[in-house]
Amino acid sequence: MERLDYPSVLVHAASGSHEALFALLAGRLQTSIGFELFTVLIADPSERQLRRIYSTDVTAYPPGLADRVEPSAWFDQLFRKKEPIVAKDREEIASWLPNYDGFEGTDFGALVNYPVVADDQTIGILNLTDRAGRYDPDTPARIASETVLCSMAISAFLSQSGRSGKD
Template identity: 35%
Template sequence: MYTSASELQVAHSLAASGQPETGFFEIAKAFSKRPGFRLFTILRYDPAAALIRRIWTSHETEYPVGGAKPVSDTPWTRQVLESGLPYVGRNSEDIRSVFFDHELIASLGCASVLNLPVRWDGKIIGSLNLLHEAHHYDDVDPAELAIFVQMAIAGLNAVNLSSYG
């Protein structure tokens, strides 16, 4: 079996000190090569508080670590956080229909999204969120990214949600 250089880099980074940031940074580097992004965030799902909390970001100014979004009963929530299925938003209309911060997303030149839920022990614990220009993720198979999604588990589990307010 062949392991890509990106997979090896992420795997080695997970053994290094400075977790979970070190591992998340290497996952971002891998995603920057394929499938690419203009904005990348990692969210930790906190079902007890009905929030998803930002624990890593490529854009600290616009989307700072520690920010949280309320989780309510929407088709996106049922698909990503309950069923554990990826969501692909192909254009600005899709973004607008799902995210209340669609204007900020658009200001970053983003008009498509790929949300990749992270599952651990049968439960959704977070999501990896890539955003780019319109239709950027149309031909991306989320299954091809599963190795990186699963590599995020250790970092997501290491996060102490009580330190995020």
């Protein structure tokens, strides 16, 4: 994986240019891992919902309120244990998200949900989705080095939108 040019990344972050940071992150993830869909979610405690703040497919998965935050194994894994979820097929997706039907009518059949952690708190979820079999237990290790960039992009978004992330 190509090293980041941190001075230019920091200029984007300081200017609040979350779009440029997310686009850079998407390019890096596409090159190193691959995906059909990449999204980033943050918790919106005031709404008890997840808010999608970035999507590579804004028509089907637009920014805005996404899923309700409910107590579940998925929530515990990402927000309490701060560990990623890898599902290689729809059956494994259903074991984590039993009521989720957002992939009906698509070729999506595998996902990775990776918690983005700062100050020992999950501040966001990096999501990669692709065809069944695309991801395996080694995929999170390849994502780990990109979470710093994702954290910077989330911080830039929160700064630009006037949110603290702890509302």
